[in-house]
Amino acid sequence: MKKLTSRALLAKLFGTSAKDVAVKKSLLTGYAAVGTTKVCVIGTCDGTYVDNAAALHLAAQVIDCIEHHPKMPIVMLVDSAGQEPNRVAEMLGLASYFGHLLSCLELARRNGHKLITVATGKAVGGAFICYGMFGDRIYALDSASVGLMPVEAMSAVTKIPVPVLTKLSKTMPSLEFGAQPFALLGGVEEVWTLDDGVAAKLEKAIATASPVDNRAELGKKRGGRKLALDIRKKVLTESAR
Incomplete structure (x- = not known):
């Protein structure tokens, strides 16, 4: 399927109110509506890189x-x-x-703003970590490429050959890129299909969002992270003594 333009994608999510979201140098900022709910919009498009100026722009x-x-x-x-x-x-x-962008988002959360992330294309590395992974709930389109580090970069850091990492990625969701593997880890709440009422799904996501982190629970339930929840509980129990 041909990839939608940023404007067409915004229209899918926000309808006619998408016109109030500015697209400048592949950065998205503005206000829109999801159903009857007014929302603030920040983000990236076109697979752009996030630099110092971009982080400041989104934080503003x-x-x-x-x-x-x-x-x-x-x-x-x-x-x-x-x-x-x-x-x-x-x-x-x-x-x-x-860090400044993340601090602004944490301030927003503490002041009662719900934070909802939708991975629409590439969601990779530092650019994903610096705002997208900070959402109360994270969703992804089925066409999104979600991951923290490509195997080539992992190989450079760990000195493990790329073919070995590629083979491991077939059975280890943490090494594989994509919306579904990240959902197995609990990092993505749900995977959406673009033509399957994404605006209604976004409206529901906003209504049901909670700041309580449920990713470890989802990872264990889905089989992608079998030990994270138990280890977290053990650490919290030991530290409370």
Whole structure:
């Protein structure tokens, strides 16, 4: 299926209100409506990289929402190939810019804003971690490529040959890219098909969202992470003594 333009995708999610979401340099910011619910929108499109300026731009939208629209849900759309891969961005403190964006989102959460993520395309590495993975609930289109690190990058870090990692990825969801493998891990609440009423599903997702982290429970239930929940419970029990 031919990939939709960013405008067509926004229209699928937000209907006619999508016109109020700005698309500038592959960054999405603005306000829209999901059913009768007004929402703030931030995100990326076209598989762009997220750099220092992009993180500040998205954070500014979150701050505007906190200041002027108390408790308005924030919908975060992710289609990014990762953090900007250049030394200048790193030397200027890219991680601290990402930290600023995450701090703004945490402030929003503490002030009653629901955070809903929808992975619409690439959701990779630092660009996914710096806002998308921070959602109360994370959803993904079935065509999305969701993952934290490509096997080539894993190989460079671990020195394990790419063919070995590729073979392991067939039985280890944590190494495989895609919406379904990430759902097995509990990282994605549900996988959506674009033509199957995504606007209605987004409306339901907003209505039922909770800040309680259920990813370990989902991972155990689905068989993708069998030990994470038990280990977490044990750590919490031991630390409470």
